Amino acid sequence: YFDNGNEIFKQARRNHYAVGAYNTNNLEWTKALLQGAEETRTPLLIQVSTGAAKYMGGYKLVKDLVSDMMDSMNISVPVILNLDHGDYDSAVECIKLGYSSVMFDGHKLPTEENLAKTKEIIKMAHERGISVEAEIGKIGENQGAEGGELASVEDAKTFVAAGVDKLACGIGNIHGVYPAGWTGLNFQRLQEIAEAVPETPLVLHGGSGIPREQVEKAISLGIAKININTEFQLAFQGATRKYIEAGSDQDKDHKGYDPRKLLLPGTEAITDAMKEMISWMGTPSID
Numbered sequence: 455y456f457d458n459g460n461e462i463f464k465q466a467r468r469n470h471y472a473v474g475a476y477n478t479n480n481l482e483w484t485k486a487l488l489q490g491a492e493e494t495r496t497p498l499l500i501q502v503s504t505g506a507a508k509y510m511g512g513y514k515l516v517k518d519l520v521s522d523m524m525d526s527m528n529i530s531v532p533v534i535l536n537l538d539h540g541d542y543d544s545a546v547e548c549i550k551l552g553y554s555s556v557m558f559d560g561h562k563l564p565t566e567e568n569l570a571k572t573k574e575i576i577k578m579a580h581e582r583g584i585s586v587e588a589e590i591g592k593i594g595e596n597q598g599a600e601g602g603e604l605a606s607v608e609d610a611k612t613f614v615a616a617g618v619d620k621l622a623c624g625i626g627n628i629h630g631v632y633p634a635g636w637t638g639l640n641f642q643r644l645q646e647i648a649e650a651v652p653e654t655p656l657v658l659h660g661g662s663g664i665p666r667e668q669v670e671k672a673i674s675l676g677i678a679k680i681n682i683n684t685e686f687q688l689a690f691q692g693a694t695r696k697y698i699e700a701g702s703d704q705d706k707d708h709k710g711y712d713p714r715k716l717l718l719p720g721t722e723a724i725t726d727a728m729k730e731m732i733s734w735m736g737t738p739s740i741d
C-alpha cells in the first residue's frame with residue numbers, strides 16, 4: 455500500500471533534488487499534506503514522531519488514518535509512511551504494523567550500541583521490504599537547548615555498510631526555530647560525508663527556517679530528504695490567528711466556534727507552505 459521510498463530518494467540524490475518529509479500532527483495535517491502532494495503530483499513522505507503518535511492515539515490509528523484518507527481523497531501519487539525519530543520499541547511496532555519506512559534514532563546511545571540496534575532494525579525491516587533511516591552525529595534541539603554534534607565521515611561509512619537506506623547527519627542543523635546567531639550548515643562536512651557515501655540519500659532534519667540558498671546548496675551536495683515540521687506549525691498558527699482576529703465583522707459567515715471552519719485556513723496554509731518548499735527543493739512532478 456505504502457511505497458518504501460527507496461527508489462524515490464535514490465533518484466532524488468542522483469538527480470540533485472530533494473523530497474520533503476513532513477510530520478503529521480492530526481487529521482487536518484494529514485489532509486493538508488495529502489492535498490499538497492496530489493495537487494503538485496509529487497511523492498509524499500508523511501511521518502509521525504513518537505510524541506505525535508501518542509497524541510493522536512497510537513501508531514495503528516495514524517496508519518489507518520493515512521491509508522483511509524488516501525482512499526477517500528483518491529490519492530494517486532506514491533505515499534511513504536515513516537516513523538520519525540523512533541526508539542527501538544516503536545520501530546519494531548511500526549515495522550509489524552506495516553509502516554513502509556522507519557527511522558531508528560539511536561543518537562543518544564554510544565556509537566557501538568547505536569550501530570548494533572540499527573542492524574537489528576535493518577534486519578527486521580528489510581525482511582519485509584521496509585526502508586530504514588539512521589542518525590549519526592546529533593541534531594541540535596532549540597527547545598531543549600541541546601547543542602548539535604557533527605556527524606563523522608567514519609560513522610557515515612560504517613552505517614551505510616551496515617545497510618541503512620537513508621542517513622540523517624548532524625551538520626549544524628537544529629530542530630525547531632533557529633536561534634539568532636546560528637552559524638549555518640556545515641557544508642564542508644556534508645561534502646565529505648556525501649563523497650564517502652556517494653549513493654546514499656542524506657537527510658536534513660530541522661528543515662524549518664533554513665535560508666533558501668543553504669537548502670539549495672545542501673541539496674546540490676547530496677541531501678535528498680528534508681524533514682519539516684515547525685514551519686508548517688507556524689503557518690497553521692498564523693492563518694488560524696488571522697481568522698480568529700478577523701472576527702465576524704469582516705466575514706458574515708464567520709463561525710469561530712465551528713471547528714470545520716476554524717481549522718480550515720490553517721489547513722490550507724499548511725498546503726501552501728508545503729508547495730513553497732516543494733518549489734525550493736525542485737521535486738519534479740510525476741507525469
Ligand code: G3H
Pocket residue numbers: 477538539628629630631658659660661662681682683684685
Ligand atoms: O524529524 C523532524 C524534523 O527534523 C523537523 O524539524 O520541526 O525543525 O522542521 P523542524
Ligand code: ZN
Pocket residue numbers: 539593629659660681
Ligand atoms: Zn528530526
